[in-house]
Amino acid sequence: MLAGLLGLTAYFLPLFQSSATPLQTSGGGLLNPISGPTQPFTVLLLGSDDDTKFAQDQYNTQSMILVRVDPANKQATMLSIPRDLWVPIAGQGYTGKIDTAYQKGGVDSAIATVQNNFHVHIDDYVWIGLKGLVKLIDSMGGVNIVVTNPVMDGFYPNDLDGSNPYGYYRVALLPGPVHLDGVHALQYVRSRHGDLRGDFARSERQQQLLMAMKAQASRLSISDLPDLARAMNGEVKTSISLDRMRALFSVLGQYNGSAIHRILLGPPYTSEGWADGQSVVFPDWDRILPAVQQSFP
Amino acid sequence: MIKVATYAVLIAAMVAFGFGVYRVAGAMKSDAGHAVRPSSTTGVALPYTMYVTQSGALYQFKGGQFKQITGDNGWTEPSASPDGTKLVVVSKHLNYSDLYLLSPDGQVKAQLTHHEAASIEGNHWGFLPRFSADGTQVFYSYDNTDPYGSSYRADLAIFERPASQGGGAVQWTDPNQYTGGDTYPVPLREGGLLYTRYLIDDKSQVHSQIRLVPERGAAGLALTAPAGDCEQPALSPDQTSIAMICRHGSTQSTELVLASIDTGTGVIGHESVLVTGQMAAAPAFSPDGKTIAFLAPVQQGGPFQLWTVPAVASASPAAARPITQNVALDSGSAPVWIR
Numbered sequence: 001m002l003a004g005l006l007g008l009t010a011y012f013l014p015l016f017q018s019s020a021t022p023l024q025t026s027g028g029g030l031l032n033p034i035s036g037p038t039q040p041f042t043v044l045l046l047g048s049d050d051d052t053k054f055a056q057d058q059y060n061t062q063s064m065i066l067v068r069v070d071p072a073n074k075q076a077t078m079l080s081i082p083r084d085l086w087v088p089i090a091g092q093g094y095t096g097k098i099d100t101a102y103q104k105g106g107v108d109s110a111i112a113t114v115q116n117n118f119h120v121h122i123d124d125y126v127w128i129g130l131k132g133l134v135k136l137i138d139s140m141g142g143v144n145i146v147v148t149n150p151v152m153d154g155f156y157p158n159d160l161d162g163s164n165p166y167g168y169y170r171v172a173l174l175p176g177p178v179h180l181d182g183v184h185a186l187q188y189v190r191s192r193h194g195d196l197r198g199d200f201a202r203s204e205r206q207q208q209l210l211m212a213m214k215a216q217a218s219r220l221s222i223s224d225l226p227d228l229a230r231a232m233n234g235e236v237k238t239s240i241s242l243d244r245m246r247a248l249f250s251v252l253g254q255y256n257g258s259a260i261h262r263i264l265l266g267p268p269y270t271s272e273g274w275a276d277g278q279s280v281v282f283p284d285w286d287r288i289l290p291a292v293q294q295s296f297p
Numbered sequence: 298m299i300k301v302a303t304y305a306v307l308i309a310a311m312v313a314f315g316f317g318v319y320r321v322a323g324a325m326k327s328d329a330g331h332a333v334r335p336s337s338t339t340g341v342a343l344p345y346t347m348y349v350t351q352s353g354a355l356y357q358f359k360g361g362q363f364k365q366i367t368g369d370n371g372w373t374e375p376s377a378s379p380d381g382t383k384l385v386v387v388s389k390h391l392n393y394s395d396l397y398l399l400s401p402d403g404q405v406k407a408q409l410t411h412h413e414a415a416s417i418e419g420n421h422w423g424f425l426p427r428f429s430a431d432g433t434q435v436f437y438s439y440d441n442t443d444p445y446g447s448s449y450r451a452d453l454a455i456f457e458r459p460a461s462q463g464g465g466a467v468q469w470t471d472p473n474q475y476t477g478g479d480t481y482p483v484p485l486r487e488g489g490l491l492y493t494r495y496l497i498d499d500k501s502q503v504h505s506q507i508r509l510v511p512e513r514g515a516a517g518l519a520l521t522a523p524a525g526d527c528e529q530p531a532l533s534p535d536q537t538s539i540a541m542i543c544r545h546g547s548t549q550s551t552e553l554v555l556a557s558i559d560t561g562t563g564v565i566g567h568e569s570v571l572v573t574g575q576m577a578a579a580p581a582f583s584p585d586g587k588t589i590a591f592l593a594p595v596q597q598g599g600p601f602q603l604w605t606v607p608a609v610a611s612a613s614p615a616a617a618r619p620i621t622q623n624v625a626l627d628s629g630s631a632p633v634w635i636r
Contacts, residue, residue, distance in 0.1 A: 142600075143598070144598055146548045146551060146576060148495075148544075149477040149495040149503045150452075150453055150476075152440065152477050154417075154448065154449065155449065168417065169392055170391075170392040170420060170422075170451075172422050172424070175480060175493075176628065176629065177542070177551055177576035177577070177592075179594075194449060194450065195476075195477070196474065196475035196476065196497055197501050201503075212549075212598075215549070216598040218597065218598070219596065219597065219598045267501075
């Protein structure tokens with residue numbers, strides 16, 4: 001018995017080590033513990049370019065997706081927040097692009113900014129950087145995606161491993177169903193230069209990737225968790241405990257695509273314009289808030 | 298002494314048992330991402346000869362056996378000449394790709410295009426080559442320089458060039474701007490062309506549409522509705538049937554659809570769904586036109602495998618059968634099936 005336990009402990013050691021590393025908010029502790037996988041809960045997903053262009057942990061959040069999971073009704077909603085949305089930044093005393101909240105005030109400011117502007121309650125957050133996403137997808141064995149149109153980008157950032165974080169290279173992903181590894185999945189959700197819809201198309205592809213990851217996660221077993229923990233160690237920050245993460249994966253595995261409601265804040269919810277000499281996205285709160293309150297009660 | 302030996306045996310047994318538990322836990326991992334080289338496995342034997350790609354290498358599939366015929370260095374999207382004596386294959390690199398002529402056993406015979414440039418912006422892509430019906434020309438997708446000077450626009454258009462070294466390329470289609478462009482050319486015996494165009498509607502949704510253009514520069518006809526989101530057309534050898542991949546607004550699954558087609562008028566007949574609820578991709582007819590090969594995962598989220606389904610409208614989705622089980626084929630490369 002003891003020998004068996006030792007064997008299991010050795011196998012799951014990366015998981016225990018990962019549990020011991022900071023998986024908390026900068027303020028410490030869970031934001032708002034939920035009682036279990038039966039209560040609806042809302043998670044803020046944050047994605048950042050964390051290359052050497054930026055100081056340690058002072059990143060913009062290029063991707064902000066609010067996810068509400070309702071386990072009892074097997075429903076989920078994903079709301080993509082445009083990174084250039086022009087809003088008051090919580091605790092920082094200025095109005096700016098919402099993607100600067102994390103850079104200026106950390107995850108607490110990012111969460112408070114979304115809560116204050118969208119009138120929602122956030123239970124947990126997950127932050128992931130570029131390499132973290134690549135490692136996560138690779139450790140899942142890649143993802144299957146239906147590419148809807150050619151993704152062509154002549155100026156894709158070469159900042160993952162390159163010595164020059166301002167370098168670039170050309171990307172071409174052809175349409176149709178494909179299996180993508182981490183690097184190519186990152187290209188898919190990060191490219192925007194060759195698409196008429198710019199950041200809107202990118203938000204749509206990011207939601208699509210989440211759906212694909214959900215499908216892939218349903219193939220994983222508990223024995224895959226050490227590999228995942230090893231891959232994410234130091235690359236992902238979250239307030240979700242590993243136990244709850246496992247429950248979340250389990251819940252999501254039971255969802256089919258039609259049970260996941262996807263919201264993108266393109267026109268007429270938002271409009272493009274200029275503020276403080278920057279190209280920004282202005283919110284129409286009279287349209288946004290009723291839609292948000294309906295999906296995030 | 299006996300006591301010490303007993304303890305030693307017990308400790309050894311405990312270590313062995315602990316190690317066994319460790320190995321068993323590891324063996325319970327999912328097979329996510331696990332795939333083998335085609336040449337180290339077998340598939341169901343099919344008639345004729347087929348070519349597929351995996352991880353930058355070209356494989357010949359004959360009698361249920363795979364044989365790797367190129368190195369793992371960026372080979373993808375093969376297509377065969379009408380007489381089966383030549384292959385035109387894409388060699389993909391960082392920033393550019395070129396078209397090459399290969400022999401059926403994988404030997405390079407000629408480099409058709411030279412898209413590499415000293416500056417990153419000066420590079421070009423060449424994708425999805427197909428021989429003309431007489432084998433003298435190659436049609437392919439190419440990212441022409443934007444005529445309006447935008448360095449951000451990199452839309453693909455369909456071009457035609459000789460299937461031999463030398464000679465210039467001419468443009469056949471004018472893609473919708475900033476959609477990614479036109480793809481999947483299929484030259485017709487009469488001289489026209491099928492291809493896939495992409496469009497963005499007033500709700501910012503992307504659609505794909507199969508079109509027929511009777512001659513270079515002509516406006517062409519839409520064969521499918523935007524709402525069908527159809528692409529990747531494949532024609533039967535007698536050009537009376539079309540197989541295509543349609544997604545009907547979904548980004549999670551596709552359908553393999555078969556229909557009759559009149560390539561003279563561009564009229565498509567009743568559409569029959571041969572495969573649904575999967576990520577079916579890259580259809581190709583057998584040389585006798587009786588079977589369609591395609592690529593799709595066997596399990597949700599799994600790597601793409603080779604499948605076949607009878608090319609008859611009455612075929613039920615259950616008639617589709619996997620030919621391979623554990624290879625991860627490149628779903629961007631339609632199987633090349635020749636006599």
